[in-house]
Amino acid sequence: MGVAYSVGEVDHLYTFFVQWSPDIYKGNKKHQQPPYLIGEKHQNHYLVVEKDKVAVINKLLNNPVNPSAKNWKIITVKDTKRRLSLCSSEDSEAEEPEYHEDVDNILPVLSDHSHLMDDHHLERLVVQMPPRTQGYPWHLAYSTAVHGSSLKTLYRNMAGLDSPVLLVIKDMQKKVFGAFCSDPFRVSKYCYGTGETFLFSFNPDFQSYRWSGENSYFVSGNMESLQIGGGGGGFGLWLDADLYHGSSFSCPTFHNAPLSTQEDFIVQDLEVWTVQN
Structure with missing residues (x-):
């Protein structure tokens, strides 16, 4: 009618x-x-x-x-x-x-200045994140520029959190990429997380890789490394204990392309943001 x-x-x-x-x-x-x-x-x-x-x-x-x-x-x-x-x-x-068509895409409020993200990055990321995160401020939970390069410190800063996290990396080739994870990073014997988890890359155009449904290897971590996505010959995103060496391969969890220009990369800067009330 x-x-x-x-x-x-x-x-x-x-x-x-x-x-x-x-x-x-x-x-x-x-x-x-x-x-x-x-x-x-x-x-x-x-x-x-x-x-x-x-x-x-x-x-x-x-x-x-x-x-x-x-x-x-x-x-x-x-x-x-x-x-x-x-x-x-x-x-x-x-x-x-x-x-303006983008009036509905309100940029999130950051508690601190980001050395890795500007409005261009935020505009692309905010529309990919689940509705439960919309409208809440983003707090900087960990930064290599502030806290040094240590996976142990990253875990320590995540302790007690119960909210999604956004991992953002810039490598030595100046490429920005990372992951949104439904749960804060922690040491765990088994994989954790939900289908809200996704990988992304600005390389240079924005690409997001959501859960394929093929497996549930979202996130796993120990004191030696942090892994996101898996099930094949390599992880979708992998970081070592010093948060210095990393790698990114195509994996069944997200059916992603490698996030960096090279499968093995060196981290220049890294930030982890938590979305919470």
């Missing part, structure tokens, strides 16, 4: 269609919800039309026989919802602020 908003001017538009293009509107009410509306400029009056009619209607509105058609234009449903939320009343004729 088509949905009309503020029906005061719909009759006027109906008359316009019947008079100048009767083949477009024949009273057929069996169409599904379309993604376009016709909206009267400077008013809150909208009429839903089918997507396949948009081109024809747009032509009519751009080259109208009836001067009243100049008061109408094609807009999207998303834009209509935004306009309705901005208007305080049907009679409001105030100019609307310019809309």
